[in-house]
Amino acid sequence: MKAIVLKAFGGPEQLQVEEVPTPQVGAGEVLVRVEAAGVCHHDLLHRAGHLPGAHTGVVLGHEVAGEVVEVGAGVHHLAVGARVVVYQRRFCGQCRDCLRGRQDLCRALGLPSVDTEGAYAEYLRVPAISAIELPDGLDYVQAALASCPIGTSVRALLGEAALKPGETVLINGASGGLGxxxxxxxxxxxxxxxAVTGSADKRELLHNLGADDVIVANGNYSAEVWALTGKRGVDVAMENLGSTLEDTLRSMALGGRVVVLGNVAPASVPVNPGLLIGRRIRLQGSGSATLEEVRVALALIKGGQVKPLIDRVLPFHQVAEAHALLESRQVTGRIVLSGW
Ligand SMILES: [Zn+2]
Ligand SMILES: [Zn+2]
Structure with missing residues (x-):
């Protein structure tokens, strides 16, 4: 089969199409023909060598939708021909966290891209427990976003922050795949x-997506948040960038919940304990999603409440271009790879 192999850590040119053996499914596994694969910022971090423990010689990609073409022994809930989205991480399915529905906390988990097998390929072998059937009528390109950007957002916003109707939410990096x-x-x-964005030309897009207010700023937005909320602050914040955490903390109301789920330019940032205490702020990290939250994401896409924001669809062999575009921040939403 064709696959895009990461030859070495470095620029987008390190992603090269190669012919590799098609994986053989074992017991409890399925083989999925990849119909669509999202390009995630995580893939860029891996490619550039910024992920601890990451390897080269691997196939990146963890945002997959496709068709089951082979099932291994002992697989009962999926048959050949099933249309599926693949959960973004490998979990064991047996530990206490998995069994209580918190697959995102499983200690066995690893991203396929951190391991060896990813979605930038014609076929992907995965544990059958990590493949979720699509609702009827959902196309593969849309479904490819259910697990990572949308499922991860369901986890952060509904799972961790437990957002309630009527609350005010701050979302930075607002035009990105998460925001x-x-x-x-x-x-x-x-x-x-x-919504907070670094570029003024995203203002209209963000209003069209539903944002009530849009702040154009690269950090330093807390004063404007203060003005927009009558000096109250926001109840919930989605910190999609990481580097802006200090300003996000200053934007919070008493009892606010901050969920950190992005770390675009990995670095340490200061946190003022007095601010956490004074405002009773809950500071929470979040990543991935539970299987149930991926189903929530699929249902919301199917119902039209969440429309996957797809910048463009490119064939797999243009993956280097996809990475370069995402890196230069010329992308609104996701680039999805489909077709060779
Ligand atoms: Zn992703
Ligand atoms: Zn587990």
């Missing part, structure tokens, strides 16, 4: 959304 879907999710749950 664009969080805006729609928050509106579907009856919240007021203050």
């Amino acid at each position: 664009a879907h969080q805006i729609q999710l928050a509106k579907a749950y009856g919240a007021r959304v203050i």
Whole structure:
């Protein structure tokens, strides 16, 4: 089969199409023909060598939708021909966290891209427990976003922050793959959304996605948040960038919940304990989603409450271009790879 192999850590040119053996399915596994694969910022970090423990010689990609073409022994809930989305991580399915439905906490988990097998390929072998059937009528390109950007946002906004109708949410990096879907999710749950973007030309897009207010700023937005909320602050914040955490903390209301789920330019940032205490702020990390939250994401896409924001669809062999575009921040939502 054809696969895109990461030859070495470095630029987009390190992603090269190669002929590799098609994986053989074992017991409890299925082989999925990849119909669509999202390009995630995580893939860029891996490619550039910024992920601890990451390897070269591997196939990246963890945002997959496709068709089951082979099932291994002992697989009962999926048959050949099933249309599926693949959960973004490998979990054991047997530990206490998996059995209580918190696959995102499983210690066995690893991203396929951190391991060896990813979705930038014609076929992907995965444990059958990590393949979720698509609702009827959902196309593969849309479904490819259900697990990572949308499922991860469901986890952060509904799971960790437990967003309530009528609350105010701050979403930074708002036109990115996480932010664009969080805006729609928050509106579907009856919240007021203050979106922060670095570029003024994204203002209209963010309003169209449902943002009530848009702040154009690269950091330093807390004063404007303060003005927009009558000096109250926001109840919930989605920190999609990481580097802006200090300003996000200053934007919070008493009892606010900050969920950190992005770390675009990995670095340490200061946190003022006095601010956490004084405002009773809950600071929470979040990543991935539970299987149930991927189903929530699929249902919201199917129902039209969340429309996957797809910048463009490119064939797999243009993966280097996809990475370069995402790196230069010329992308609104996701680039999805489909077709060779
Ligand atoms: Zn992703
Ligand atoms: Zn587990």
